[in-house]
Amino acid sequence: MCHAENKKEETTHSKDATAGDIRQGQVKGRTITQVWACLAASLGNLSAAAVNGWTAATLPSMKADPDLIMSTLDMAWIVSIISVGCMVGSIFAGRIMDGLGRRTVLMSMAPFLTAGWVTIALAPNTPIVLLGRMICGMATAFLFSTGPVYCSEVPEARLRGSLGLIPSLFLTFGVVLSYIAGAFFSWRISCYVCSVPIILMFIVLWTVPESPYWYLLKGRHEDCKASLRWLRGPRYDFSAELAEMEEKINSVGRKVEYRELWRPRTRKPFLISLFMSTLQQVSGGNILMMFTGLIFISAGVENHRMATVVTGLVQIVFTLLCMFTADRLGRRPLIIASTLIIGVATLLLGVYYLMSDVFEIKWPPWVPLLSVLTAVAGYCLGCRTMPWLLSAELFNTTIRSTANTATLFYNRLLSVAILQIYPFYEEAFGAHTVFFTFGGLSLICSLVSFFVVPETKGKTLEQIQEHFESTKKKKMKHNIIHPASEVNTATSV
Structure with missing residues (x-):
C-alpha cells in the first residue's frame, strides 16, 4: 500500500516536473521538423553548386567539341561569368528576400535556374553557353544568400551550428554531382542531370513553413x-524564445537600409563577414574546384576524370566532418585549421610545378594528386562553409538579409577577379607562382583568423548580436572614462 502511494506520488511529481519543464521552456524542440525544413531549403544549393563545379569535369570535353571554339579568354569567361550573374542578382536578393519571404524566394528560383541549365544544354555555340551560365549565376545569388538565412533562422541555438551548415554541405554535394555528371555523361546531358535537385526543392518546400523571423519582421505574430x-x-514552450526575438527586432527597428551596415552595432560584424569572404577566395579553393580537370591534366595525373570524382568524394567527407564538429570544436578553430591545411598543401603543389616546369625534375604523379586532395580537404573543413554560416549568424534580423547579400556581392566580385586572372597569371608566370601566391595568402589568413574571427558556438542569434552591441558600449564607456591621450600614454608604456 505504502509502495503504491509512493509510486503514485512519484508519478505525480514526474508529471509536475514535466509540466514545469514545458512551462520554463526546458523541453528541447522537435529535431526532425527543424532538420527537414533546413534540408528542404538547401536542396536548391545542389543545383546552384553544380553551376560552380560544372566546368571542373566538362572543360576538357568542351575544348574538344568542334561546335565550340574556345580561346583562353572564352574559357575564363565560361568559368567566371556565373560570378558576374551572381553579383547582379545579389543587388536585388536582399530586398526581395525581405519583401516576399525566404521560402517564397527559394521556390521562385526553381524555374529560373532550370531555364539556365536548359539554355546551356541546347547551346549551339559559346555565346549561348555564356548566356545560360549568366542566367544560372543570377539564380544562384538568391539561392546562396536565402538558403543560409533561412537555415540560421529556423533552428534552435543548440542545432544551428549543424543545421546552419546544411546549405554548405549541399554545396559540396552539388559540386560532386557536377563532377560525376561530367565524368559519365556528355557536357550537354550533364546539364539536365544537374537541374533535377532544383525541381525537387520546389516540390519539397511546399511542406515546410516560412521563417518565423520573417513573419515577426512583418508583424505577423500568429503566423x-x-x-x-x-x-x-506542440510540447515546446517558445514564449521565451519569441519574447527575445521581439525584443531584439523592436530594439533595432524594422526598416532596412544599407547604411545600417556601417553603424557601430553592425560595422564590426560586417567587416568580419567581408574578411571571411576574402579568406575564402584568396585561399585558391575555387581555382581547385573549378579547374580541377585541367590542373590534373597539366600535372600529369593519369585518368583525370576519376581523379576529379575522387576529389568530389573528399569534399563530401570533410564537409560532413566540418558539419558534425562545428558545434563541438567551434567556428574559429575550424577556420584556422582549414586555412593552415590548404596553405601548406597549396605550397607543396607549387613546389611540384616548380621542380617540373623550371628544374625539369619529375616527381611521381601522386604528389600533385595528394596535394590537391589535401588542399580540397582543408578548404571544405572550414573555408568553404564557415563564411556562409557566420554571414548569416552575425547580424540582427532586420539587417541579416541585406548584409548577407552585400557580403555575397563582395564575395562574387573577388571570385570574378581571381577566376579571370588565374589562366593568364598561370600563362605569364607559371603554375608554381600561382600556387605559391595562394598558399602564402592562406597562411596569412590563418594567422589573422586567430585574432578577428569570433566564436558563436552555442549562442542564439540575439546573444551574438548583443555581444557586438555590448562590446561597443563598453568601448564607448572606456573612452569616456579614459580620454584618448591617457589611452595612448598607457599604450606606449
Whole structure:
C-alpha cells in the first residue's frame, strides 16, 4: 500500500516536473521538423553548386567539341561569368528576400535556374553557353544568400551550428554531382542531370513553413507562432524564445537600409563577414574546384576524370566532418585549421610545378594528386562553409538579409577577379607562382583568423548580436572614462 502511494506520488511529481519543464521552456524542440525544413531549403544549393563545379569535369570535353571554339579568354569567361550573374542578382536578393519571404524566394528560383541549365544544354555555340551560365549565376545569388538565412533562422541555438551548415554541405554535394555528371555523361546531358535537385526543392518546400523571423519582421505574430509550433513541436514552450526575438527586432527597428551596415552595432560584424569572404577566395579553393580537370591534366595525373570524382568524394567527407564538429570544436578553430591545411598543401603543389616546369625534375604523379586532395580537404573543413554560416549568424534580423547579400556581392566580385586572372597569371608566370601566391595568402589568413574571427558556438542569434552591441558600449564607456591621450600614454608604456 505504502509502495503504491509512493509510486503514485512519484508519478505525480514526474508529471509536475514535466509540466514545469514545458512551462520554463526546458523541453528541447522537435529535431526532425527543424532538420527537414533546413534540408528542404538547401536542396536548391545542389543545383546552384553544380553551376560552380560544372566546368571542373566538362572543360576538357568542351575544348574538344568542334561546335565550340574556345580561346583562353572564352574559357575564363565560361568559368567566371556565373560570378558576374551572381553579383547582379545579389543587388536585388536582399530586398526581395525581405519583401516576399525566404521560402517564397527559394521556390521562385526553381524555374529560373532550370531555364539556365536548359539554355546551356541546347547551346549551339559559346555565346549561348555564356548566356545560360549568366542566367544560372543570377539564380544562384538568391539561392546562396536565402538558403543560409533561412537555415540560421529556423533552428534552435543548440542545432544551428549543424543545421546552419546544411546549405554548405549541399554545396559540396552539388559540386560532386557536377563532377560525376561530367565524368559519365556528355557536357550537354550533364546539364539536365544537374537541374533535377532544383525541381525537387520546389516540390519539397511546399511542406515546410516560412521563417518565423520573417513573419515577426512583418508583424505577423500568429503566423510566427504557427511556424515555431510546427518547427519546435506542440510540447515546446517558445514564449521565451519569441519574447527575445521581439525584443531584439523592436530594439533595432524594422526598416532596412544599407547604411545600417556601417553603424557601430553592425560595422564590426560586417567587416568580419567581408574578411571571411576574402579568406575564402584568396585561399585558391575555387581555382581547385573549378579547374580541377585541367590542373590534373597539366600535372600529369593519369585518368583525370576519376581523379576529379575522387576529389568530389573528399569534399563530401570533410564537409560532413566540418558539419558534425562545428558545434563541438567551434567556428574559429575550424577556420584556422582549414586555412593552415590548404596553405601548406597549396605550397607543396607549387613546389611540384616548380621542380617540373623550371628544374625539369619529375616527381611521381601522386604528389600533385595528394596535394590537391589535401588542399580540397582543408578548404571544405572550414573555408568553404564557415563564411556562409557566420554571414548569416552575425547580424540582427532586420539587417541579416541585406548584409548577407552585400557580403555575397563582395564575395562574387573577388571570385570574378581571381577566376579571370588565374589562366593568364598561370600563362605569364607559371603554375608554381600561382600556387605559391595562394598558399602564402592562406597562411596569412590563418594567422589573422586567430585574432578577428569570433566564436558563436552555442549562442542564439540575439546573444551574438548583443555581444557586438555590448562590446561597443563598453568601448564607448572606456573612452569616456579614459580620454584618448591617457589611452595612448598607457599604450606606449
